[in-house]
Amino acid sequence: MSSVATWPGRAESWLDERGKGAWIAAMVLAFIFFWPVGLAILAYMIWSKRMFTGRCKSRHHQFHQARHAFRSSGNSAFDAYKADTLRRLEDEQQAFEEFLQRLREAKDKVEFDQFMEDRARRAREAPEAPAGA
Template sequence: MNETALLRPAWTPLTIALMVIGFVVFWPLGLVMLAYIIWGDRLNMRKGDWKRSAERAFGSCKRNMRNADYTMHSTGNAAFDEWRRSEMERIEAERRKLDEMRAEFDRYTDELRRARDREEFDRFMRERGGNFNASGSNPAPEA
């Protein structure tokens, strides 16, 4: 972890001040900051991992909010209600398409990251002069 970062999981004046302000403004924010100070160094997840974790945690909330939109009450104007319903369906279809594109892009970037990691590891092993093949296992001994 970068020890020169201004906001890092340690007892620095900034983190202590943010924790105190968090407790004063809204006490759960203070608890979150305290947890970050104590356990933040264990949270070395990549950006994609954080996004997936948040999606798992809050995905049901988003789905429930979308479902609540469909249960809107009638305005009394049938033409407007029909137009609103069709627009909501169109927007929902567009949202599903965007979600699929986002998932496809996430898979693509994960594959690029794996390929880059594999290339860096193979280069390291070549420079090191290790007796390892690309799969990482020892070759058969030569007789």
């Protein structure tokens, strides 16, 4: 059962690693061999915005972009400044994500407290059933 459930995810990852061309090739082949599958792939590509964004760029390309960002410029002062700035931005991002998590938890607590209050109010207002009935 688990291999059946995971093959679509593996296929999606495999196609994403190869880029938008792989998705288009898969769609065209699916249209040729069994058109409903091709239509389903087209609908998925549009729904997931793979047709209109660069989201399915190859990991190879993304790796090279990340490596370029951390490459030395040859100027040690600038490299130190860049490393410090990147570290500060990562810390700020982590702090912001923690802040968002606290907001979500506070919202959940408020909603749960409201639920419990409404439940208690309904229990107080409900007429008690006769014991003999």
